Amino acid sequence: MARWVRWQGLVAFLLIVVGGAPFSFLFADVFVKQFIERTGTRLAGARVEVEGARLSFFPPALTLKGLHVANPEEPMANALEVAQITGPLDGPGLLRRRVIINEMSVEGMRLNTPRTSSGALRKTPGNATRKGEKLVGSEVFSLRLPDVEKIVEQADLQSPKLAGAVQVESKRAKERWQKRLLDLPGTDKAAEYRRRIEALKETTEAGAALGLRKDILRDLQKVTAAQQEFAAEMASLRERAVQLERAPLEDFRRLREQSSASPQGLTSFSQLFFGPRLTLWVERALLWHERLQPFLQRVGSQKGVVKPLSGPGFDVRFKEHQPLPDLLIRTVKAAAPLELGNVAGRVRNLTPDQNLLGQPMSFAFAGEGLPRASSLTLEGEADRVSRPTEGDTMKLRIKDFRVENLTISDFAGVPVTLVSGTGTLEAQAVFNQAGIFLDLNLAVDPARLSVEEGKGSESIREALSAALERTVRFGVKASVRGTVKEYRINITSDLEDVLKEAVAVEVEGQLAKVEDQVRSVMAAKLTEPFREVRANMEALGGAARDLETRLAQLTELQKNLPQ
Amino acid sequence: MVRLLAKVLKILASETEPGQIGLAASFALVVGLTRIFSPHNLSVLFLVLVLRVNLLTFILGTVLFSAAGWLLEPVFSWLGLALLTTQPLERLWTSLYQSPLWRLERFNNSVVMGSLAISLLLFLPVALLTTSLIRRHRERILARLRLTRALQILTASRFHSAYQTVSGWGR
Numbered sequence: 032m033a034r035w036v037r038w039q040g041l042v043a044f045l046l047i048v049v050g051g052a053p054f055s056f057l058f059a060d061v062f063v064k065q066f067i068e069r070t071g072t073r074l075a076g077a078r079v080e081v082e083g084a085r086l087s088f089f090p091p092a093l094t095l096k097g098l099h100v101a102n103p104e105e106p107m108a109n110a111l112e113v114a115q116i117t118g119p120l121d122g123p124g125l126l127r128r129r130v131i132i133n134e135m136s137v138e139g140m141r142l143n144t145p146r147t148s149s150g151a152l153r154k155t156p157g158n159a160t161r162k163g164e165k166l167v168g169s170e171v172f173s174l175r176l177p178d179v180e181k182i183v184e185q186a187d188l189q190s191p192k193l194a195g196a197v198q199v200e201s202k203r204a205k206e207r208w209q210k211r212l213l214d215l216p217g218t219d220k221a222a223e224y225r226r227r228i229e230a231l232k233e234t235t236e237a238g239a240a241l242g243l244r245k246d247i248l249r250d251l252q253k254v255t256a257a258q259q260e261f262a263a264e265m266a267s268l269r270e271r272a273v274q275l276e277r278a279p280l281e282d283f284r285r286l287r288e289q290s291s292a293s294p295q296g297l298t299s300f301s302q303l304f305f306g307p308r309l310t311l312w313v314e315r316a317l318l319w320h321e322r323l324q325p326f327l328q329r330v331g332s333q334k335g336v337v338k339p340l341s342g343p344g345f346d347v348r349f350k351e352h353q354p355l356p357d358l359l360i361r362t363v364k365a366a367a368p369l370e371l372g373n374v375a376g377r378v379r380n381l382t383p384d385q386n387l388l389g390q391p392m393s394f395a396f397a398g399e400g401l402p403r404a405s406s407l408t409l410e411g412e413a414d415r416v417s418r419p420t421e422g423d424t425m426k427l428r429i430k431d432f433r434v435e436n437l438t439i440s441d442f443a444g445v446p447v448t449l450v451s452g453t454g455t456l457e458a459q460a461v462f463n464q465a466g467i468f469l470d471l472n473l474a475v476d477p478a479r480l481s482v483e484e485g486k487g488s489e490s491i492r493e494a495l496s497a498a499l500e501r502t503v504r505f506g507v508k509a510s511v512r513g514t515v516k517e518y519r520i521n522i523t524s525d526l527e528d529v530l531k532e533a534v535a536v537e538v539e540g541q542l543a544k545v546e547d548q549v550r551s552v553m554a555a556k557l558t559e560p561f562r563e564v565r566a567n568m569e570a571l572g573g574a575a576r577d578l579e580t581r582l583a584q585l586t587e588l589q590k591n592l593p594q
Numbered sequence: 595m596v597r598l599l600a601k602v603l604k605i606l607a608s609e610t611e612p613g614q615i616g617l618a619a620s621f622a623l624v625v626g627l628t629r630i631f632s633p634h635n636l637s638v639l640f641l642v643l644v645l646r647v648n649l650l651t652f653i654l655g656t657v658l659f660s661a662a663g664w665l666l667e668p669v670f671s672w673l674g675l676a677l678l679t680t681q682p683l684e685r686l687w688t689s690l691y692q693s694p695l696w697r698l699e700r701f702n703n704s705v706v707m708g709s710l711a712i713s714l715l716l717f718l719p720v721a722l723l724t725t726s727l728i729r730r731h732r733e734r735i736l737a738r739l740r741l742t743r744a745l746q747i748l749t750a751s752r753f754h755s756a757y758q759t760v761s762g763w764g765r
Contacts, residue, residue, distance in 0.1 A: 040643030047639070126694040336675070344671040344705030347678040349691040 059086045067095065070341045074325050077101035077110075078150035091120040093132070101150020102143070104315065109146055114139025118360065130358045137365035186286055190278035190553065194560035197271045201567035204264055208574040215257055216250040217577075221584040228591065244592055251585040258578045265571060272564060279553050286549060300531045301524035304442050305507055310520060313469070313511055320423070320462065321515070327392060328415040329383050340383065356384030365396075371432055372401025376409070385415040404432035411460075422463030429456045434475075444486035445495055452478040467518055469511035476504035498533035502526065610648060616725030618642070618651035620717045625652075626659020627666070627713040629706055633699050666712075667705055674708030 064084035071079030082097025095116040102110035118135035227243050329337035339346045340358065359382040366375040376396030382388055391414035398407040411425035433453050440447040454475035461468040482496035507524045524530075621642050625635050642652050663670075678687060690696040700706045739745050 035646055037644060037646045040645070044640050044643045047643075048636075123694075127697045128700065336679070339703065342703070342705075343667055344703050344708075345675055347675070347687070347702045347704065349684070349688040349702065352692060 056088065060084050063093065066341060067098075071100065072152065073341075075100050075103065075110075075322055077103035077106065077152060091122045091125060093118055093120055099146070099150075101146060103151070104318075106149040106151035107146050109144045109150065110142065110319075112139075112141045112144045113137055124355065128357065129355055131355065132360045134362045134364065135360050137363060140365055140367040142367065142369065186282070188282045188286075188553070190275070190282045191556055191560070193271075193275050193278045194557050194564070197268075197275050198560045198563050198567075200271065201268055201564050201571070204268060205567045205570045205574075208261065208571060211257065212574060212577055215254055215578075215581065216585065217581055218584070220250060221581070221588060224585075224588045228588070240592070244589075247585060247589050247592065251582070251589060254578060254582045254585060258575075258582060261575060261578060265575065268568065268571070272568065275561070275564065279550075279557060282553065283546070283549060301507065301522045301527050302520075304440050304447075304526065304530055305509070305522050305524065306520060307442075308440060309471075309509055309522060313518070313520065316460075317467075317515055323413075326381065326383055327413050328385065337384075354387045356382040356387050358382055359384070359388065367396075369398075369407075371403040371407060371429065372398055374398035374401075374407055374409075386417065389416060391416055405430040407432075422461060424462075425458075425460040427456070427458040429454075431455060438483075439480075441485065442491075442495070444488075445492045446483040446485045447495065447499060448481050448483055449475065450479045450481045452476075454478075462515070466514045467511055469509075471509040472506075473508075474504075474506045478502060478504050480505075494533040495530075498529045499526075502529065612725045612728040613721075614646055615648045615651045615728055616721040616723075617645065618647040618649070619655045619724040620721040621647060622652045622655025623659050623716055623720050624710075624713040626656045626661075627663040627670075628709045629700070630660075632706070633695065634710070663709060666709075670708030670712065671704040672708065673711060674704035674706065677707055677711060678702060678704060 060083070063086050064081045067081050067084065068079050078099075078101040080097075080099045080101075081095050082099075083095070085094040085096075086092075087094075093116075096114070098111070098113040098116060099109045100111040102108045115138045116135060117138075118132035121129070121131035121133070124131040224243070224247055231240055231243060325340065329340075335348045336345050337348065346357075359380070360378075361380060363378040363381060364375075365378065366373060368374075374396050375398070376394065378392065378394040380388060380390045380392045382392070385391060391412050393410075393412045395410040396408070398404070401407060407427075407429045409425070409427045411423065413423045414420050431453055432455070433451075434449055435451050437449045438446050439449050452475040454473060457472045459468075459470050480499040480502050482492055482499055484492065505524060505526045507522065507526075509520060509522045511518050511520050513519050621638050624638050628635065641647075642649070677683065687702065690701060701710070
């Protein structure tokens, strides 16, 4: 026995276990803190920090102090900051590796607070590429002259392709007919026939005359056939040349449409004016919606196999006698001091395993008698219980909110500020398998707008200034339709006519410049092919004349044959 | 201080029979390849300390196999998922899933299951192979080591004499 057993080892083991238990209790807080920071950072795509975590065992409860979630888009700001989070834990659940909190209270929640150090990650997780309507990116919309070379380079232009094809076709036709003319009876043959006619006059042989007639007729038929063939080919080539002449215009028309620089594009000034800011909001909303997905639903490749919230591999779930989610917070009570005033509410059934719970996550926040608004309500639901009903809904209504010095647009580098105004905003959003359905309605009455000095042109600033400073109220309606990856924003506003009138002249002027540039770039690209096509066509014209001469000579010879 | 260090080293380097080293390597395989903080590794730790196995081999082996485990994680995940989703084993997994202890073990995670399966599968082969290798090469390697200059300097040092004087532990 002593040969195999080390009794001192038993003592050492007991020391480790007995000493390890308090050690675990002592460092449990550190482990919890690190777990939340690590998992949160991975999910948020920016640094998540917790100032302190306390895990108590009797009774089991968790307290987090100073939670900071950095904003991935603005690393020097926190998207969310919470002073304290507390919640009792379900003890038996913990033994089964389940974190179940019946009521969690979130105190001192603040949004968009500054950070002292950057919250950016060295390696940011990739986000799905979205293709929102390119309202913001269009350089024509920003009234800066676009890189025309680039536009022409990237566009799928038909004229250079057609020019290349016609260039080759005309060259081949020219070469073929040059060769063909050598084989056809020409001046030499005509001279030979003249000699034979002269010789015929001195002879009485009837057969010789008949033979000559046949020879001339055969050559005449040859040249006639060649001429007909040539005429058909030339007709086709001329048609291609006409197409080629028209192609740059067609390309240009398409380019205008593609770059939204068409007059149709000009009809939606609301889109240009409010689009960039709204697109930014939609992008942010979609990004956060995407980031919240792991809290609402596990990533799973097949039934029963899910990606754990933390750690490698996959978790396989088997049937349980009493199925419960791995993480469930039944109620989160939260209060947030927003710019408008304090808003409080509840989030219910927060879990990534809604299918096990059988209930969707819902939220409802409200603020009454706010310092800067009459009321605010935000409510919604994220349903991941079963596939057919899966989807998210959200309704927001802010009544009579007061705004001061809010930049609402930076159209063409000219900032437009809502100096003061009272507005009502209503927004409804549905995200489901069919796509995104977001409708937004904003009415500002009264409104006082001002146009600031910016990078944009002075004439635009003056025009906008004159138009907008008379505005006392305005409304904006927007709708977003499509999928999360590819959506379209449609914006209408009663400022439409005012804006159009103010900047139409300037925009038209800029567009005319762009058009001129596109024309000259395209002309430069097509000059050489056009020149060669013309040269080939001229050479073919020479061939046509040659054929006519030969035909005339042979016809005359046929006429002059002695009867 | 020198005596204390020598004592620790003596304990670590004791139990140098080939079988004791082989067993230590196998225990290291289990701890190294699987999640270190798991209930089964507490049992392994108990066995390592109570059974007369070579602790130095166990420690070094754990480091080595941990690195290998990190590299083999995708393989573990694949194998674990295959085992966990095999129809004939479903009843077994379902019954284990009801137990808090097995849930703590996190056996239903593909990486945990895969690494545990591989380490258990290789436990005996690694023990036998290590024992056999040590038996075969011990004399040859030791003879060569004794001739090296570094070992001659070390054996002449004060630390070595302290190391030689400590006894009683581990034997």
